[in-house]
Every structure is written in C-alpha cells, then in structure tokens.
Amino acid sequence: MIWSEYETLPREEIEQLQLERLQAVLNRVYRNVGFYRRLFDEAGISPEEITSLDDLGRIPFTDRETLRVNQPYGMFALPLREVVRLQTTSGTTGEPIVVGYSNNDVEHWTELMARSLYAAGVSKEDVVQIAFDYGLFTGALGFHYGAERIGATVIPCSRLSPEKQVELMRNYKTTALACTPSFALQIAETVERSGVAPAELSLRVGIFGAEPWPESVREKIEDTLHITAIDCYGLSEVIGPGVSVECERKNGLHIFEDHFIAEVIDPSTGERLPDGQMGELVLTTITKEAFPLIRYRTGDLTSLDRSPCPCGRMTVRMSRVMERTDNMVVVRGVNIFPSQIERILAEIQGEKSRFEMVLLKSEGVPEGIEVHVEMSSGMFVDEVRKLMELEERMREVLEGELGIPVQVKLVEPRSIHA
Template sequence: MQQNYWTPNIETAPVHEIKSLQSLRLSQTVRKVYANVAYFRNRMDEMGVTPDDIRSVDDLSKLPFTVKQDLRDNYPFGMFAVPMDEIVRIHASSGTTGKQTVVGYTQNDVDVWKEIIARALVAAGGNAKDFVHIAYGYGLFTGGLGMHYGAEAMKASVIPVSTGNTQRQIQIMLDYGSTILCSTPSYALYLGETLKEMGVDKSQLKLKAGIFGAEPWTEQMRKEIENLLGIKAYDIYGLSEVMGPGVSFECSEQTGMHINEDHFIAEIIDPETGKQLPEGEQGELVFTAITKEALPLIRYRTRDIATLTREKCSCGRTFIKMTKPCGRTDDMLIIRGVNVFPSQVESVLLSLGQTAPHYMLIVDRVDNLDTLEIQVEMSESMFSDAVRHIEEQERRIRAAVESTLGIAAKVRLVEPKSIQRSEGKAKRVIDKRKI
C-alpha cells in the first residue's frame, strides 16, 4: 500500500470515524446557516425543522434541498454565511444559462481547497519535484486557480499557462519539462492532435500524468488521451457551488473517484421524487458542504447522474467513491420519449475506433417528430477513402448508436477539423426544437 498520502489519518480512517466527524460538522454547519442565512432559516421554518433536529448524518433527509436557482434568486451575496469583510476570494459560474452563481471563500475555505487539490495530485503520483502545467482557464472559473493553489500546497513547480495558444503550450511542455497536465479532457485531446501536427513525438515530453475534469468523459476517451500524450489520465470532480475541483478524485485504481468525506457529505437521490437511494443505485448526486465557511450549501442538487460505492479500494483510502457522472438531468435529451446522454454517443464512437473523437448532436423537430443527426469527424486517413467506404462507416456507426440508444439517428461523417474545438468545456449538442 502506498505511503505518500497527503492526509493518511483522514483518508484511511475507519468509516465509523468518518461518519462521526461528518455528523459533528453537519450539526455545526446547520446551526451556522440557520443563524446567518435567511434563505435556509426560512426553508427550515417552513418544513418545521430546527437545528436541534439535526444530530447526525442520518438526519440529513430532514433538511431542504438547494438548487442553482436559489443562488440566482439570492444573487450575488445573499447565500453567504459570513460578513463580506471575511471573504478573500470570489468565483462565479459562466452564467450561460442565466445569472451567474456567485461563490465566496474565506481564508480557511481557500486553505481547505488547497488541501483537497493536493490530495488529488498526490493520488495521481504527484510530488514536490513535479512541474504542474495548468491549462484550465484562470479567472472567475474555479478550475485554474483551484489547481494552482493545490499544486503550490504540494510544493510543486506551477506553470500557469491557462487556455489557448496550443502550439505554444506544447513548446512550453518541451522546454520546461511539464510532468502533470491539468485541463479539460476535450482540450487534452486537442493538445494530443496538435502534438501530432507539429511532428512532436509524445516520447519527447516528460508528462507522466494528467488530471482532467469540468466536463463528462468516457473510458474510451481516457484511452485516447493516454495514447496521444503517453500519460496516465486521472479524473477529478467538482463544481463551483460546492467548492470547485477537488470534491472527489481518482486514485491509482481508477474505479471511481474518492469523495473528500471530511468536507462533503454525498447522497444519491431519485431525481423525480427526491428520495434517498441506497448505495449502488444510480441517481442524482447531492452534496452538503460541512466545512465551508462562506457558502456552506445544504443538500445541493448537482444534476449529475452517478452511483456511490464503499467497496474496499486497494489504494487504502476509505472515502466513499462516486462513479464518473454518466450525464446530467438537465443535459439529458429526451428524444421521442427516450433519455439520451451525449456521453452514450461518445462511448459508441470511441469503442468503434474508426473516426476522430469529435462529434456534434443536432436535435430538431420535423412534422411533430423529433430527429437526431450525429455529425462525426472523419480521421485524415478515412477522408481519402472512397465514397462507398464512407457510407459503409456511416451505416456501421448508425447501427451501433441505434443499438445503444434504442432510437434511430442519422449519422453524417464530416471533414477533419470541421467541428469546432474547445479550450474549455466542449459543446456537444445543438437543440433546434422549440421546447
């Protein structure tokens, strides 16, 4: 069993000790938000719940849920639980689907964030000798600065490149000797493609690992990234409302992401009824932040679909694991009554392995009937093939997609590089329906 844990006394603690710590911190957090956040006080009063009713994690279901709209309704600082003179950092979501959700941090919040990112880096084999190349965006987005401070806490050398200027990024990797890459998985793919175009062999890089998050990605996409960059690719999970990256992370076993349970309580609920589901069942992931001072959200509905498991992990960590989210309840497409997640399509395409890993789903409604077109980029070698061969590949993909999704789809192979690349979160869906 590896010995270089960031916090072995916590990460390998017996489960009953973890739950005891969670119960204490939950009780303290509920008292704090009831006293300092009018929204939570009003919701608890409406439900007839007092802080005295919350004594352990078993009482969690008595508390109200929080959703993203609640943060927007209390924009910008109405959900903060401390005075503004204690806030040392403000982050926010992109606000592409409404008002930004604003997140505050006290100094202690920032210190906790550093520690949980450092745990993720150590779990990926990181140490003080590493050069951590951060190609997440800096600014209000939590990815860049979150990874930055965690890498510094690990005493690594940080290269704060941010996004964009991809050829320059590769030159920096070569010149500076970057050993750990942090970015979105879609940008890691783009870096790998650009590496090939520049005629740089992956063996010329010193990269050993990548920590990728901020968007869903499949096991097939992991293999593609690992092959292109010659690294081991690790998943990291987080969301700005709860903390940012580092809520959970993969260890060397890579059979799910360990949730930092000393700071977050995870639940899986039925997204329709809100009822808690037992371990091992798939549903919506819900988090309660039990050490966050500035914005301690209670039962925050992430909309991510996942599963929790406490199966023993060979790495020695006892923190509960979550699976990679297979999609989101709000990103889920309902096409002719069938639930469709973009990640399902991606999994099919990458398992077939005949095309480039870039695609776009175009949903429309014609004569009151939903239609689905999947545009898939051809590889350079396929682009020069005969029309008959291209049509054969389209039929093959269509059959595999229909078998997986259970609905018919039009598949169209498009020219290499014709689907727009992303330096941040990849856009996978264009929904033209007026719904």
C-alpha cells in the same frame, strides 16, 4: 499516494466526523443566513433535530435557482469583511454565480487540491503546468494552490495557445499538466501534428476536470502524450475542483467526505437512491464558512460505491460524471438518459454510433421514444433484410433494458448533427 490521514479513516469515524460537522454547519446557517432560517422554519425543522446522517434527508434541497435569486450575497454565512476571495461559476449553465471564501475556506481548498494532485501521483519532484484560465472561474487557482502546497514547481501559464503550451512543456520539462480534457485533447493533437515525439517531452501525468470526458478521450490523450490521465471533479458553487478525484486505480472518484456529504437521488422524485444506482448527485458542504451549501442539487449524474478500494482510501467513490439531469427525459415515470441509450447501442454494435432520441407523444404525453441510429459506413444500404433485423434487435434490447416502448430507425451515415 495518499496525502491526508482523513482519506483512510475507518467508515464509522468518517461518519461520526460528518455528523458533528453537519450539526455545526446547520446551526451556523440557521443563525447567519436568512434563506436557510426560512427554509428550515417552513419545513418545521430545527437544526437540533438532525441527530443522524439519515435525518439530513428531511431537509429540503437547494439548487442553482436558489443561488440565482439570492445573488450576490444572500447565501453568504459570513460578513464580507471576513471573506478573503470572490470567484464565480463558469456560467456554462446560465448566469455566473458569485461564491465567497474565508481564510479557512481557502486553506481547506488548498489541502483538498493537494490531496487531489497527490492522488494523481504529483509530488514535489514535479513541474506542473496549469493551463486553466486564471480568473474568476475556480479551476486555475485551485490547482495552483494545491500544487504549491505539495511543493511542486508551478508554471501558471493559463490559456495560451496549444502551440505555446507544447513549447513551454518542452523548454521547461513539464511533467504534469492540469487543464480541461478538451484542451488537453487540443494539446495532444498539436503534439501529433507538429511531429514532436512524446519522448522529447517529460510529461507523465495529466489531471483534468471541469467538463465530462468519455473514456475514448482519455485513451486518445494517454496514447498521444504517453501519460496517465486522471479525472478530478468539483464545481465552483461547492468549492471548485477538489470535491473528488480518481486514484491510480481509475475505478471511480474518491469523495473527500470529511468536507462533503454526498447523496444520490432520483431526479424526478427526490428520493434517495441506494448505492450503485444512477441518479443526481446532491452535496452538503460541512466545513465551508463563507458559502455553505445544504443539500445542493448538482445536476450531475453519478452513482456511489462504498466498497473498499485497493488504494487504501476508505471514502465513498462516485462514478465519472458523463451527463447532467438537464438531458434526462421522463417517459411513463421512467427516467431515460441519452448515456443509457449510447451504452446499449455500443454493446449491440461493438462501437459507438451517433443517434438521436425523439419523444413519441400521445395527446401531448410522452408514451415512448423513437431512436434514430446512424448506420456505420460498413453497412450496406441494399441489404434491406439485414438492416431490418438490426433495427428489430436494437428495438428489443432497448425496450427490454429501458422498460418503455421504443422504435428504432437506421438512418444514413452523417445525417445526424450533434
């Protein structure tokens, strides 16, 4: 289900709109935010020189540190009397950052969350239980406004216990659940334990976000609660939830490009990467009034896909975020992410295994990695020859795919602590 005509604009029209809005926001921040004026002046760029989307690449990045040193109001592009709401980031990666919204910002956010919920299949017929924390963090209110905009019936229950959530679901015939995936998993486990048959619940869809969740968690939630589970992405600095969402195809998250320009860069060099390559997501907000962000490094790893989606949306899709750049290590100029190793090991073994990665250094410089992989309980420790063969195979495949020296050691089950 597609909520807005902006989601199906032809590419050239989307890009034309992005350029117009980009130029407007650059002028606005240059005029109103001392930080950006200094940033542009020092880089020798005036907003008028940005005449194509490619030119955006000339502007220096901003990041969380930028926001931190300009707390609380240094990055605001409007005076406080024009700001109607303050929220903060969750603080999971450092001190919370305060962000502000104008009336128009709240209106746009509401529309974006209506789009997100509608894409997940939520309509005015639905009863939406919102189990995000209502408070400074952006999750709950984003979903709340979006669901009301669609005309759904909202239950603003916030973070009650999983048992209470299930009770409400049963009594009020909740059809849609919005919360973090880890909390959805707790709810699913509660349903499983309590012996409530999923058929006793009316639940049919879940829309989850605010933390990474692997496909295995999605399957567990879907199978236990008999629902379809949709991934929704956003971050409070940028707007909150409502940056991108999966459609029913679940083949990447459609980015709302009439409000955000997405780039993917190599996190160590800052170079823009071509579509399909994994790197750090950089977002520029092109409609926000109170707290615009230019080339903001999200720290989230993803890749972009501009191929047409069968759902009919024309917007670029980002792959699901499973990891942050904080977990990346650089060995001999190659960016290595634990998620790559996890994927390669799973391909070799046909199942996920626990592992840890240790840097091998020579005179303090990383020269390679050693990967410790837990044996599954099915392996026999006394079959030394087989184990050595497996180690050797893992080493070969990892070296081949990563392009750096790798050593592999199989270790006892349950000897690695997450």
